[in-house]
Amino acid sequence: MGVIGRPHGVRGLVHVQSFTADPDALAAYGVLEDTRGRQFTLHWQSEGIARLAERIGGRDVPVADRTAAAALTNTRLYVPRSALPEAEAEEYYLADLIGLRAETADGEVLGRVTIVHDYGAGTSLEIAPECQGPALILPFTARAVPVVDVPGGRIVVDPPETTIGEPEEAEA
Numbered sequence: 001m002g003v004i005g006r007p008h009g010v011r012g013l014v015h016v017q018s019f020t021a022d023p024d025a026l027a028a029y030g031v032l033e034d035t036r037g038r039q040f041t042l043h044w045q046s047e048g049i050a051r052l053a054e055r056i057g058g059r060d061v062p063v064a065d066r067t068a069a070a071a072l073t074n075t076r077l078y079v080p081r082s083a084l085p086e087a088e089a090e091e092y093y094l095a096d097l098i099g100l101r102a103e104t105a106d107g108e109v110l111g112r113v114t115i116v117h118d119y120g121a122g123t124s125l126e127i128a129p130e131c132q133g134p135a136l137i138l139p140f141t142a143r144a145v146p147v148v149d150v151p152g153g154r155i156v157v158d159p160p161e162t163t164i165g166e167p168e169e170a171e172a
Contacts (some may be wrong), residue, residue, distance in 0.1 A: 002026045002042075002077040006051050007069035012062060014069045016042065016050045016077075031055060033076040040077065083107065086137075090151045094123065101154040102127045102136075105146075111135060127157070 005015030018026040026032075027042045027050070034040070039055035047136070052072070053060035063069050087093060087118055094116045102110045104124075115126040124139040138144045147156035 001029065001078050004052070004072045004077065005073040006073055008065045010062045010066045011046060012069045013049055013051055013068070013071060014063070015048055017048070026077070029079045029083055032079060034075050034077060042077075052097070092117070092148065096150050097125065097140075097155065099153075100148075100150070102157050103154055105156055105158065111157075113155065116140070125155075125160065 001020060001130045002016055002018045003025075005017060007013065008015055008021040008102070016026070016038050018024075024044060027044055030041070032040045032042060041053045041054075041055060041060055045051055052063040054063065055061075063072065081095075087096070097113050097116055100113045101111055104110065109130055111127045111129040113125050114128045117124045117126060117137070121141065125138050125145065127138065129136070136158055136159065143158065144153050144160060145155050145157050147154075
C-alpha cells in the first residue's frame with residue numbers, strides 16, 4: 001500500500017510513497033504492517049511527509065530521530081487483507097493471482113503464477129514451470145491473459161511468440 005522513503009529532517013519524519021488511489025487514504029487504514037510483521041501507524045504532516053510510530057506491546061512508540069527514520073528506508077507497508085473491501089464481481093486484487101495455475105486454451109498446464117511484477121510501465125506475471133526450466137514472464141494484458149478465473153484457481157494464457165525466459169534461437 002506504500003513504502004517508506006528517506007528521512008525528512010532530524011525529528012523522525014519520513015517521506016512515504018502511497019499506492020492508494022487517494023494518497024491520503026493510506027493513513028485511514030489504521031495499523032500498517034511490514035514483511036517482518038512489525039506494525040506502524042502513520043500520520044501525514046504534509047504532502048508525502050509522515051510521522052510514524054511503531055506499535056509495540058499495544059502502544060505506539062514514535063520514530064523520534066533521523067537515525068531511526070533512516071533504518072526504515074525502503075520498508076514496504078501493507079494492510080491486512082481483512083481491511084480491504086471485497087472485490088466486485090469479475091474483479092480481483094493482483095495478490096489473488098499468486099498461486100493460480102496457468103494453462104493454455106487447450107488445457108496444457110504451464111505452471112503457477114509466483115510473482116506479479118508492477119514497475120509502473122505495466123504489470124507482468126511470472127509463471128514457474130511445473131517441472132524444470134526457466135520462469136515464463138508474460139505481460140498481464142487481455143491479449144496475453146484472456147481468462148482470469150480466481151474461484152477456479154486458474155488463468156488461461158496465450159503467450160506471445162517470444163517471452164522473457166525463453167531462449168531465443170540463433171539465426172543461421
